[in-house]
Amino acid sequence: MADRYLSFTGTAPGRLLTRRLGLPQPAALQRWTPERPSLEGDRLLLTAGKSDLGLTDAGAGANPSAGARTALGLDLTTAPSEKPAAVVLDATGVRDVETLAEVHAALHPVVRSVADSGRVVVLGAPLDPADHHQAAVQQALEGFTRSLGKEIGRGRTVNLVRLTDAHAAESTLRFLLSPRSAYVSGQVVEVGSAPADVTAPHDPDRPLTGRTALVTGAARGIGEAVAETLARDGAQVVVLDVPQAEQGARRVADRLGGTALALDITAPDAGTRIAAALPDGLDVLVHNAGITRDRRLVNMPAERWSSVLDVNLASVLRTTDALLESGTLRRGGRVVATASIAGLAGNAGQTNYGASKAGVVGLVRALAPRALAEHGVTVNAVAPGFVETKMTAAIPLFIREAGRRMNSLAQGGLPIDVAETTAWLADPGSSGVNGQVVRVCGQSLLGA
Numbered sequence: 001m002a003d004r005y006l007s008f009t010g011t012a013p014g015r016l017l018t019r020r021l022g023l024p025q026p027a028a029l030q031r032w033t034p035e036r037p038s039l040e041g042d043r044l045l046l047t048a049g050k051s052d053l054g055l056t057d058a059g060a061g062a063n064p065s066a067g068a069r070t071a072l073g074l075d076l077t078t079a080p081s082e083k084p085a086a087v088v089l090d091a092t093g094v095r096d097v098e099t100l101a102e103v104h105a106a107l108h109p110v111v112r113s114v115a116d117s118g119r120v121v122v123l124g125a126p127l128d129p130a131d132h133h134q135a136a137v138q139q140a141l142e143g144f145t146r147s148l149g150k151e152i153g154r155g156r157t158v159n160l161v162r163l164t165d166a167h168a169a170e171s172t173l174r175f176l177l178s179p180r181s182a183y184v185s186g187q188v189v190e191v192g193s194a195p196a197d198v199t200a201p202h203d204p205d206r207p208l209t210g211r212t213a214l215v216t217g218a219a220r221g222i223g224e225a226v227a228e229t230l231a232r233d234g235a236q237v238v239v240l241d242v243p244q245a246e247q248g249a250r251r252v253a254d255r256l257g258g259t260a261l262a263l264d265i266t267a268p269d270a271g272t273r274i275a276a277a278l279p280d281g282l283d284v285l286v287h288n289a290g291i292t293r294d295r296r297l298v299n300m301p302a303e304r305w306s307s308v309l310d311v312n313l314a315s316v317l318r319t320t321d322a323l324l325e326s327g328t329l330r331r332g333g334r335v336v337a338t339a340s341i342a343g344l345a346g347n348a349g350q351t352n353y354g355a356s357k358a359g360v361v362g363l364v365r366a367l368a369p370r371a372l373a374e375h376g377v378t379v380n381a382v383a384p385g386f387v388e389t390k391m392t393a394a395i396p397l398f399i400r401e402a403g404r405r406m407n408s409l410a411q412g413g414l415p416i417d418v419a420e421t422t423a424w425l426a427d428p429g430s431s432g433v434n435g436q437v438v439r440v441c442g443q444s445l446l447g448a
Contacts, residue, residue: 001393003404006411024410027155029182030117031416037205038178041085041115045076048102049093052125053166073170074177084110086119086177091141092163093125095134103144111148117155119177120148124162126190138162142188149186149443150408157185157409157443168194168432174204175424183417185408186443194431195376207427209234212282214274216240216265217289219248221389222338225415226286229423231256235284238277240265265289265315271322281330284426285323287316287337287360292391294349305352312356317363324375331376334426337364338418339383339437345446357383361437368435378434380425385441387413407442 006026008014018025030036053072076088087110094100107120114120122145127135141160149158159176163169169191175181176189203209213230217223219241231237237258241249246262253260261277263270274282290312293304316337323329342350343357360381368379386392386403392412395403404412421440424430 001388001400003388003411005401005404024405025153026405026410027116027153029155029409029411030179031182031414032179032420036179039085039115039118041083041118042079042081043074043076043086043088043177044081044084044110045078046087046089046106046110047093048089048091048106049095049099051090052092053090053123053163072166072173074173081113083113083115084118085115086121087111087114088121088123088173088177090123091125092123094137094141095131097133097137100137100140103141107148111152114152114156117179117182119181120152120156120158121173121176122158122160124160126162126164145188146186146443152408155182155409157181159185160188162188162190164191165193165432168192171207171424171427171429172433175420180420180424182420183409183413183440183442184421184438187438189433189436189438191432192434195372203234204429206232206234207429208284208423211284211428212236212238212278212280213284213286213426214238214240214261214278214282215286215288219245219252221391222384222387222415222418223286223288224252225419226288226422227252227256227258229416229419230284230286230426231258233423233427235426238282240274241289265319266310268318270315271319271326274319275323275326275328278328282323282328282333283330284334284336285320285329286422286426287320287335289315290338290356292350292353294353296349297351300352308352309356309359312353313359313363316360320363320367320379324371324377329375329377332428332431333375333377334430335367335371335377335379336422336425337379337381339364339381341383341385341439341441341444341446344383344437344439345444364437365435372434378425378431380433380435381437382418382421382425383437383439383441384418385413385439385444385446387415387418387440389415406446407444409442411442413440413442 124141145160213235215227218227218239227237239249239253240261243262249260293308337360339360340357342354346354364381371377371379418440
């Protein structure tokens, strides 16, 4: 369903009226298209404190900022820019309250000039448990980032990336500094070191070339958008859905040059059947299938509870275990599960759904280090907020409008926003991103 309020505020009378009434003024977001694959304008590099990135590419006497550009694998400039498309602030060297002031000094003069739908990315360091001063000010960057994201406006986003290894951050920064991350704001992403045997994709525009991806619940909605995006990025896609949706799954698969797999993901042998259907192995497993059976707990029969937990959580646990243990998920593989802000913040009438999605978060955080160490596979999750789908279109008007406006971007997301985030996590270059739960919610006011 079209967001008529967003369209209205894009007109001159709409801007005037909403400004006078103090109403939200959402800006149309720039999303990725083949015609406009990147943000137009300079990407400005600023520094607060002495950089802690370990710029090994900058030789003796070299310009440190040039070393940062090399280490990060990005085209950045330190020259002043009248209207930068993005600002990257290297705050990895901020270790005390005095140097924290340099964050303000660096961004204060430029933040107003960032272009509409522009990006601000703050680079931080992991918290040092042996140095409580460093830990305090690096944690302060999180509060700073989230607060700036709530005030910057005009479709601009602000995110924090905590870096262990700058060389492992290229895919993450390319995503956050591009139109693909239009609905991701106020997030904190930790990037660890990439395994030594991992090589970056040859073609950054099609990083999944030669890789096989399976998406559950992919016959329609968000799952269909995920399958489309992974195929766009070069993957051979397997579209999995329940037998009742086989026709829709085949339609999607045929359009994408992939294959359809009609299978009830809650079947006890689902993992075994997936492995049998993919004798050559699997590189990307996307757990998108999910259901809702909303009702307040006092009115919720056991069947509504168990069906949601079985589809949304138990099937994810069973199939992930089976595909890891069988070796179907190859080394360098990716597991991307779908959580929800309902699992992080809770939601009335959704104790079953909230429990299942919080369970996905627990799965990711516990399994990620072991899966990487034992199988060479990363495990992450996306947590959508209010996304414009057939399900949200059926929500009563005033509740729907509240869901759309209660975030820093003052609008609902689109299925493509979840898909783009999934594609970033599936990227072979994202091997340093593990155990992360990334909210795709426009920085919703609900939850952390």
